[in-house]
Amino acid sequence: MTSTARVTLVTGGARRVGAAIVRACAADGDRVVIHASSSRDEAETLAGELRANGGHAATVFGDLSDASTPDRIVKEAYAAFGRLDVLVNSAANFVRVAPMDITPDDWDRSFAVNTRAPFFMAQAAARVMPNGGVIVNIADHAAFETMPRMIAHGAAKYALVHITRTLARALAPRIRVNAIAPGLVEAPADFDDESEAKFLRDVPLGRTGSGSDVAQAVRWLISAEYVTGAVIPVDGGRGVAR
16 A cells, blocks of 8 residues: 655755754654765665654665766655655755855855755656645745855855745645745854854844754745745744844
8 A cells, every 4th residue: 555644855864963863753654765965874874764753765876966966866765765745955065165266166066965966856857746745945045145255155055045936836736846945943053162252242032043943944944825025034033133
């Protein structure tokens, strides 16, 4: 008998925010497909953990900077459970280079993973969602701020916001497309205490976020049947303080 349980594919789902999203969706009863590029061991470990707890999990692997990867991993994810209902584009890279030092390779590297890949993941997913589905893109607060060392990343994520809004219109009513714009969650390793304190001065809630904060928003967007084209900030209020 074919299961009717929802199938959710999360790119970049092996670590950090992506893993929190995977765990949240699995807790909701989803059969999850965890995508990873370099974090293959972590992806297999997480899938094993979910299976040990009675869940259903599969893994798919591929470098999203390779233009052929999105179509292939969507096909593999669909084959894993015979359907695909939700795509969460969580995979990202973070190019941090001063504007006068950035190179065309830096720029292309940022856009390949943060903009091009999510679009073609969505395109491939839409083709195997004949009965409807949900796409959630993980954008970034950097899309709406002027952060000089993050100019390529911010531009790529701003483009992802445009893609989200346009696909929401193009794929409606069959598929809903939304985005989340996290603030400082899962702070990078090179973010010291002084940098964090400076950042938090413009965060009304006065703290960093967590992967689970983003995961809660993803869960809500999956279930919010009258919401499409939205970009939800999960930033502790930073967006209204700047």
